[in-house]
Amino acid sequence: MIKNLPDIYVLATGGTIAGRAGSSTKAGYTSGQLDIKEMLKAVPDLDQIARVDGEQVCNIGSQDMSFEIMTRLARKINETLEKQEIDGIVVTHGTDTIEETAFFLNLTVNCTKPVIMTGSMRPSTAVSADGPLNLFNAVAVAADPEAKARGVMVVMNDRIHGAHSLTKTNTTSVETFLSPVTGLMGTVIYGEVKFFRGSFRKHTRESEFTTDYDLPLPRVDIIYACADMPPDLIDASVSRGARGIVIAGDGNGNMNQGSIKAAAEFAKKGIFIVRASRVPTGTVGRNVEVNDDAHGFIVSDELNPAKARILLMLALLKPRTGEEVQKLFYEY
Ligand code: DGL
Numbered sequence: 507m508i509k510n511l512p513d514i515y516v517l518a519t520g521g522t523i524a525g526r527a528g529s530s531t532k533a534g535y536t537s538g539q540l541d542i543k544e545m546l547k548a549v550p551d552l553d554q555i556a557r558v559d560g561e562q563v564c565n566i567g568s569q570d571m572s573f574e575i576m577t578r579l580a581r582k583i584n585e586t587l588e589k590q591e592i593d594g595i596v597v598t599h600g601t602d603t604i605e606e607t608a609f610f611l612n613l614t615v616n617c618t619k620p621v622i623m624t625g626s627m628r629p630s631t632a633v634s635a636d637g638p639l640n641l642f643n644a645v646a647v648a649a650d651p652e653a654k655a656r657g658v659m660v661v662m663n664d665r666i667h668g669a670h671s672l673t674k675t676n677t678t679s680v681e682t683f684l685s686p687v688t689g690l691m692g693t694v695i696y697g698e699v700k701f702f703r704g705s706f707r708k709h710t711r712e713s714e715f716t717t718d719y720d721l722p723l724p725r726v727d728i729i730y731a732c733a734d735m736p737p738d739l740i741d742a743s744v745s746r747g748a749r750g751i752v753i754a755g756d757g758n759g760n761m762n763q764g765s766i767k768a769a770a771e772f773a774k775k776g777i778f779i780v781r782a783s784r785v786p787t788g789t790v791g792r793n794v795e796v797n798d799d800a801h802g803f804i805v806s807d808e809l810n811p812a813k814a815r816i817l818l819m820l821a822l823l824k825p826r827t828g829e830e831v832q833k834l835f836y837e838y
Contacts, residue, residue, distance in 0.1 A: 511553075512593035512649040515586050516560030516641075517579065518542035519607075521568050521600025523637035525629030533678075535629035537567035537600055545598065548630060549638045549645075555697055556649040560596075568600025568607070568625075573723050573819075576607055580614040580717045587617040594620035594648035598641065601625040601674060601682065604660060608669035609813045612658040613715040613820055613838060620653035621710075623660045623669075627680045636663065636680045639696075646697035653699070657709035659691055666692040666699075670707050670838070673810055675786060686787035687808050708837050715820045724822035726750035728811045730784060731761040737768035750778040750818045754811040759783045759790035766796060773802035778822065778831055782806035782814045792832075804832045 518524065520538030524545055527535035540548075542562050552558050563582065564575055583595055599607055608623050615621055624644035626637030644661040647653050658669040662683045671685035685691075692701035727743040729735075731753055743751055751769065755761050759781030761769070769779045781803055783790050790805045792798045798805060806814040817838055821831050 511555065511557050513591055514556040514558050514594050514596055514645050514648045515592050516542060516546065516558060516596045516598065516645075517582060518545060518560060518562045518598045519564050519568070519571070519575070519579070519600070520566040521598065521604075521625045522629050523598050523600075523624070523626040523641065524565060525631075527629045527631045530631055530633045535631070538565040540630055541565065542598075545630070545637070545641065549641050552642060552645055555642075556645050558645060566600070568603040571600070571603045571607060573610075574721055576610045577717050577721060579607070580611055583611065583615050583621060584617065584717070587615075587619045587621075592619070594622065594653065596641070596644045596648050597621065597623045599623055599625050601627060601662070603812075605669070605672055605674060605810075606812050606816060608658050608660050608672070610816050612669035612709045613713050613817070614717050615658065615710050616713065616716065618655040618711045620648045620650070620656070621658045622648040622653070623658065624662060627678065627682060642697060643694040647694050647699050650699040652701050655704075655711070656691060656701070657705040657707075661694060664693055664695050665690050666694055666701070668705050669709070670705065670808070670813075673786060687789065713838070719823050723819045724749045726752060726815045726818045726822070728752045728754055728815055731755045731765070735762050735765050737762075737764040740765060740768045740772060744772055744777055748777070749822050750780065750815075752780045752782050752806070752811050752814045752818065754784040755781050755790070756784060758788075758794045759805060760795055766801065769803070770801040778804060778818060778828070780804045780806050780814050780818055780835070782809060782811040784811070786810075802828055804828060804835060807835045809835060
């Protein structure tokens, strides 16, 4: 007798999990080759843990992910989760930008039902492909009654990460995703789910952000700081229409004096300057080596440059002061 299983809806976007290679033991492959039906067929026993259906939203390598697709995905998720019969959503996605889409959805999905993302580091045709077990585990987490109201989570390699904390740390390894500042939300081993914590930040139902806007989103650029960084990179971004700049700074969000001067000039003219860090772990604090109060800068706190950009783009959809924007970086 089939148990009264949860209904989980899968939205597929492409990535390596849908990738195909000519050889099962060579590195080269193409993302976004399998469709959702083929992917689900490759995961035995799914019907033991949930009633699964789904659809293909797109089929791309996630290096081609866009805010147009993210917006379409968020609207589709909000619409799907309004259906009483749907208990949770799984999104399959490339790993290159999964942390960006996860954080975007964490801010714009307004339901407490589980939204779980997953992908893979090896294509579907590889020896020891990691996609099928990642997908099985993602459905198991989405089907778990404890997964509600924890924000968007990413399941990869038996680990459950929060959208706010995870980041990709290795170009090829299956254990590439870490949550270096706040640690894991939990683990899922062959479908056995264990949660260690909830989310420490605002998300989904508590979020003030929605997808009720017209594209394109306000332009925010990321500038990678380095030795002898040319200050005119900031000028170049602003001249191309950037309304905000995220500095992927060295160390604690630093940049050279010439760039600080250029950034401070633009901050005075209403361009939002956020100091994040190119360093993979740790937080960026106010007024450590840079006088943020004097220059009118904002710090990203725990957010890496890619996520800081997304928060600032959504924040700029309405008029805000520097203090109001800084508060958002401590809340989300
Ligand atoms: N093309 C990259 C992407 O879709 C491959 C990385 C992956 O999915 O693991 O993000």
